[in-house]
Amino acid sequence: MIHLHLTTIVIAVILYVIALVFYMKDSPNNAGKMSHMILRADYIFLIFSGLLVYVQNMEGISASDGHMMYGIKVLLGIAAVGLMEMSLIRANKSTSAPKGMTIAAVALIVVTIGVGIYLPLGPLSAMF
Ligand code: HEM
Numbered sequence: 001m002i003h004l005h006l007t008t009i010v011i012a013v014i015l016y017v018i019a020l021v022f023y024m025k026d027s028p029n030n031a032g033k034m035s036h037m038i039l040r041a042d043y044i045f046l047i048f049s050g051l052l053v054y055v056q057n058m059e060g061i062s063a064s065d066g067h068m069m070y071g072i073k074v075l076l077g078i079a080a081v082g083l084m085e086m087s088l089i090r091a092n093k094s095t096s097a098p099k100g101m102t103i104a105a106v107a108l109i110v111v112t113i114g115v116g117i118y119l120p121l122g123p124l125s126a127m128f
Helices: 002-025 030-056 058-063 067-093 100-118 123-127
Strands: none
Touching: 002 030, 002 067, 002 100, 002 123, 030 058, 030 067, 058 067, 067 100, 100 123
């Protein structure tokens, strides 16, 4: 399930950048709208796979010392998705350069990836 999580993250980041670039070029923009719609479908798999990784490893997580970090990881992930969506809606409304919401979304994505790698499950954690 962690592999599905990683796949959906990669797809989400790519689609987010594409939608943002198209929305910034001109708005309303069909290419931007289309990538945004596919991104919204991807959010479902992203959140679902993350929750499933959490639930499937619940026993090990409860027994570990750092179980609070898993809760923080889940909240960060959901907040990152929320900020990505809000920043795209903002970008769709104005064609100007990315502002606070986009910077916050990118910062939260980076922090979420950092916490995900710091936590022990998954192939990325195994690499470090
Ligand atoms: C944009 C949003 C998200 C990003 C960028 C992200 C990123 C990551 C990354 C990089 C990993 C580590 C994978 C590995 O080590 O191979 C991970 C693991 C995980 N993610 Fe996410 N995630 C996001 C959203 C979510 C959501 C919404 C949830 C839950 C609802 C979630 C729950 C988890 C859990 C439980 C793990 C396993 C933690 C561990 O590595 O031990 N994530 N995530």
